[in-house]
Every structure is written in structure tokens, then in C-alpha cells.
Amino acid sequence: MQGNIISGLMNYEHDFPLFQKEVPRLRLTEPNKFVAFKDGKMVAANSSIDEVKKELNLQGIEPSGAVIEFVSEKELKVIV
Amino acid sequence: MPIKIPMIKATSLGYERDMVSFSVKYGTLPNFYATAIVDTGCPFCVISESTIQKTRISYSDKPVHHKQVWLGGILFELKALGKCRLFFRDIDNKSVQFQQELYVGVPVSLKQNQILVQQLPCFIGKDFLDNNFLSIIKCRDGKSYLQSAD
Numbered sequence: 001m002q003g004n005i006i007s008g009l010m011n012y013e014h015d016f017p018l019f020q021k022e023v024p025r026l027r028l029t030e031p032n033k034f035v036a037f038k039d040g041k042m043v044a045a046n047s048s049i050d051e052v053k054k055e056l057n058l059q060g061i062e063p064s065g066a067v068i069e070f071v072s073e074k075e076l077k078v079i080v
Numbered sequence: 081m082p083i084k085i086p087m088i089k090a091t092s093l094g095y096e097r098d099m100v101s102f103s104v105k106y107g108t109l110p111n112f113y114a115t116a117i118v119d120t121g122c123p124f125c126v127i128s129e130s131t132i133q134k135t136r137i138s139y140s141d142k143p144v145h146h147k148q149v150w151l152g153g154i155l156f157e158l159k160a161l162g163k164c165r166l167f168f169r170d171i172d173n174k175s176v177q178f179q180q181e182l183y184v185g186v187p188v189s190l191k192q193n194q195i196l197v198q199q200l201p202c203f204i205g206k207d208f209l210d211n212n213f214l215s216i217i218k219c220r221d222g223k224s225y226l227q228s229a230d
Binding site: 002005006010012013016017020023032034049050062064065066067068069070072075077078079080 | 115134196201
């Protein structure tokens, strides 16, 4: 189980920065949508996260293991 | 041996932040993965609603822990998920496990800024750092770690 967790975590850690690099382009092509990234590439995009999950399930991808982030058309700057 | 968990610099809400990725085990559901801002100014560990929505965790009926919490100009209530198991990867690629109370930040009104609500990040808060004697260590080579004191 521990090995599965580490490999899942390493896959997620691999995909997250790749998704971040793609955000400027995604703001143009997939504005205001939830975008799913898995294995280094975009695998689904939709304005509804439920639709993204459906698409991932169709592709045999467990949504909880994928990077799924909302990409706004314009970058928001917020101090939290 | 002290615990040493590598952190990443990633952009969230327009600025570079110190963040960390981890896996969460909740009940019998598959682990979910998240990346959170490590924030000593945040009292709790908060999972964003958009992150919890990618899982099958039912959170609408969870007890409200704090009724009115402002975060980034949005009014939230924090729902208690209870104690979860959090898994991190250390510098030797071994898993490090912690028990931690997690909360879900749910916006109080759907009329609030939806674009911002969807993008609010997860937070690893002061409670987690205090409970596990972890600090943010910044090295001269630019790398950062969550590291235990002993």
C-alpha cells in the first residue's frame, strides 16, 4: 500500500508543475473551465467538475488521483 | 532521523507560494491527492471545495466547525471531515504518515465571486505544523523543506 501511495504521489507531483506551466496557454484555450491533467497531458476540460469526472471515469482514470484545477480566463491575484 | 519533506514553489492566486503535495486517506475511499499552501498564518488544515469535489467524499452533512470564516474576501464555513491520514513523500522517497483533522472550506453563498471560489487553494495550517513539530526550512540552494526539529 505504501508503495502505491508513493508512486501515486510521485505521479501527481510530476503532473502538477506540468499543469502549472500550461496555465497561460490554457487561459486562452480552456478559459473558466476545470482542467484535468494526468501523465503529463490534459485529459479533460469542462466548466462542470462533474463532467470532468465523468470523462475521466470513461477514460479509466480515477479523478481523485488526477490534477484537476480551475483555470480562469484572467489571472486573479489574491493575498491570503 | 528528522523528517524532511521537500516543498515546491508553485503559483496560486497570482503569486508564488511555498506548497507541498500530499495524499489523503479518508475512510475506505481511494486516496486523493492535493497540493496546499503551507501557511503558518492559517490556524487549520483546509481542503478546498473544488479539491474535495474530485473525490467521492460526501461533505454536505458534515458538522460545521466554524460558521463564518473570511478567506480571500469570501465568506466560508468550515466543515469538519474528522481525522484523516495524510501521506507525504520525504527526501528518500519514503512515505511519511500523519493523522490530522481536516476541514472543508464551503462558501456560504453561491452568489459570491465564483471564479475566485473555484480557485481557492488548500492550506496546510499551523495545527499540522504544531502537532508534528514541523517547520519550513529554506536552504541557500533555493530548496525548501518541511522538517522536524529532531
